[in-house]
Amino acid sequence: MSPRGALETGATWLLALLWISPLLYALWAAFHPAAFAVTFDPFAPLTLENFGEALARAPFPRYMLNTFILVTMLLAAQFVLCTLAAYAFARYRFKGADIAFALVLVQLMIAPEILIVENYATLAHLGLVDTILGIGLPYMASAFGIFLLRQAFKSTPKELEEAARLEGCSTLGVLWRVYVPLARPTYLAYGLVSVSHHWNTFLWPLVVTNSVETRPLTVGLGVFGAPESGVDWSVVSAATLLSVAPLMLAFLLFQRQFVQSFMRAGIR
Amino acid sequence: MRHVIGWLLLTPAAILLIAFTYWPIGATVADSLFSRGNPIRPSRFIGLENYALMADDPIFWQVLWNNALFALGTIPASIALALMMALMVNRALPGRALARMAFFTPTILPMIAVANIWLFFYTPDIGLIDQIAGLIGLPGHNWLGDPDTVLGAIIVMTVWKEAGFFMIFYLAALQTIPPELWEAARLEGAARWTYFRRILFPLLMPTTLFVLINAILNSFKLVDHLFILTKGGPDNASNLLLYYIFETAFSFFDTTYAATLTVVLLLVLAVLSLVQYVVLDKRIHYR
Known part of the structure; x- marks a missing residue:
């Protein structure tokens, strides 16, 4: 050298x-x-005493369960809703499609957490304040997911759909048997981005939740680590590591997929 | 038929988008035209009075100014670092995977965890920075308690968190640049710096613009760290627009003024998306 x-x-x-x-x-x-x-x-x-102390002072396993429920529920709903909408945009030239798509893209810029005041009021009307469903609901129709899946569906050869139709597949049958399997890499990329994003969000869950049963890890950690709580530094470090450990391990194991997904996704 | 099926497929997503994006945008604008209600005096239409109030609110201007400083402090630094990191790990070197991992890891941590870690660095006297400064005889400093240093401290932390994220876009872009370009430039006798300045940097321009817009957006959306580090203090020296909106709505319970502030934030985001749409080719920003 x-x-x-x-x-x-x-x-x-x-x-x-x-x-x-x-x-x-x-x-x-x-x-x-x-x-x-x-x-x-x-x-x-x-x-390992600091970890023991952190666990004794706050219910981190419960927070972790809440976060886990949140990201799983959210991802499942996003997959279904975004798949249907993306299919409509990719293959049905329906009236108003262009305007509708432009409107969908608005959400890329103006995420629901920017509108915390009104969205909190909406949740209160629906009686969903302090529920995990309430944290997830505004993010289920994700413009970003619709956009990514639309791209993937558009690149699927039309002949495959026609062949499936001849075999007697219905609209949803074609979607499920032809489009979804071929878009698997996009689902993986979107899934990783969505899970890591929602694992980490703080502001909106902070506003929505106020009990141990609903609080995700980030909010639990925020309450725990606040300087006025007077917990000593080593314990806060242990709690911080506990909160990031699952995502961190996943990242270390699937580093390549993570980086590629983030790259594909561009916008978190 | 295809119209009906198309709209049917879109309906579930459309309902949620209307409920949590379009409706609240409209409601925010409408609410900003009403007075703050209370049990005795209900909210009433007051036209642009909230905006006049906002124009006279010194905290609003300070928060906006802070946001500008925060953007100016974080964005050029993290973009320059991201580019440097990408160039560093784009060549063959021992331990390349480890170096990439070191740069990228802060990106996947939640901002709350990052703030927790950095809080201790900045703690006066017993914190890590003051301990190290003490070794070489420098006095301790209350980094987060001093209005002159608090924003700088937060900027440094944010750059640490974000640079690695932008790095991956530069890495992706660098891999599309043919190595023959450098060979040719070298044959022409170009120095490495000239090659970078005249060839590489211009070729990376679309990536830089893409990263730039995203960085600006982030500087308006990211306020999680304030909850741990400063609560916007001391004396609003580190307060940012979205955090001020949160405070106004959920600590001072003034939802109509919060709506007025939100309108400003929406305008900023709208202008940014317009810039993105006009300046950037579609292929670049939605690759």
């Missing part, structure tokens, strides 16, 4: 190390007693 190449490699490593260091630090704090939070003694004793 040329000296210049070695220098660039060194600089890359240095920046990478700098970039990951806040996370490494959180790991350090979480796995060591509070006394070592800022003393980097390589012989400091390892401990």
